[in-house]
Amino acid sequence: MNAPLPAADTLRAALAALLDGLPPKAAVQAVERLIVNYRGRTPTDAPVLRDRSDVVAYAAYRMPATFGAVCSALEAFAAAVPGWVPSSHVDVGGGTGAATWAVNATWAGGRPVTVLDWAEPALALGREIAAANPELKAAEWQRSRIGSALTIESTDLITVSYVLGELTDADRAAVVDAAATAAQAVVIIEPGTPDGYTRVIEARDRLIAAGFHIAAPCPHSAACPIVPGEDWCHFSARVSRSSLHRQIKGGSLAYEDEKFSYVAATRFPPTPAPSRVVRKPQIRKGQVLLDLCEGIDDTVGPALARTTVTKRHGLLYKAARDADWGDAWPPAEHA
Secondary structure (H helix, E strand, O other), X not given: OOOOOOHHHHHHXXXXXXXXXXXXXXXXXXXXXHHHHHHOOOOOOOOOOOOHHHHHHHHHHHHHHHHHHHHHHHHHHHXXXXXXXXXXXXXXXXXXXXXXXXXXXXXXXXXXXXXXXXXXXXXXXXXXXXXXXXXXXXXXXXXXXXXXXXXXXXXXXXEEEOOHHHOOHHHHHHHHHHHHHHXXXXXXXXXXXXXXXXXXXXXXXXXXXXOOXXXXXXXXXXXXXXXXXXXXXXXXXXXXXXXXXXXXXXXXXXXXXXEEEXXXXXXXXXXXXXXXXXXXXXXXXXXXXXXEEEOOOOOOOOEEEEEEEEHHHOHHHHHHHHOOOOOEEOOHHXX
């Protein structure tokens, strides 16, 4: 018997099969229109995805990147809650289910899953794609208005990925509050732009006010040390480009880097990283420069700082050369 494919490969194969029945020109036109909505700043009171052609184009173009970003966020979150496995999951505004696939890739095994979205075509396609993953076949796909009227049944984990930017200020607050009321853990992911980061910080503040502890990426639950307007916290996930990506962007590289901002918070005490690498490490001759967001000790509050690791640090220097943007620092074996 052949071993099951990793979730990323299974998802990629399912998405490739979708495009077989969609004329390339129609896919390209749908994606170009959706990109305008995706990058826009105008909240909407109607689903952005209108019909199956829209949804197929969106899924083929955006699902791999969303899946990659959510997987990266969940990997950091899982490291901060060792031994914890969600027994149930609700994906708010989940559309075609990228975050649902990412949760399953992070914590294997079946669990009750509910995907809520206001676009019926997205839910229908998400259900169709999920049929390729035996552990997602029992997921429930429910049409729901994502906004002030949202109610969520109690669950272990709620994900809200690439949703808040589509909502009004009031609806954003209501969705975060509903998630905080229903879940033991909440993970929110937004595009890695200044605006996306602002939405994440607003959600982070609401979660802390609701009694949550920050598990990742921050090594603390205090105020973010970044000065508003001067910088923003974001990370990057490398994603393989599909043929549709190459048609739209005309790029020659086989990959692209998806920038994202996120916050993961829990009602129970997590074990956050001592510090987090918040920029791509700079490797120079005999030394590595790491930009870190550092936690709180007895004398100093949270801060951004640069540390230099040299060959004199021995094994820690090797670890620094292997460190990546978004990693915890120092690694567990050196903490």
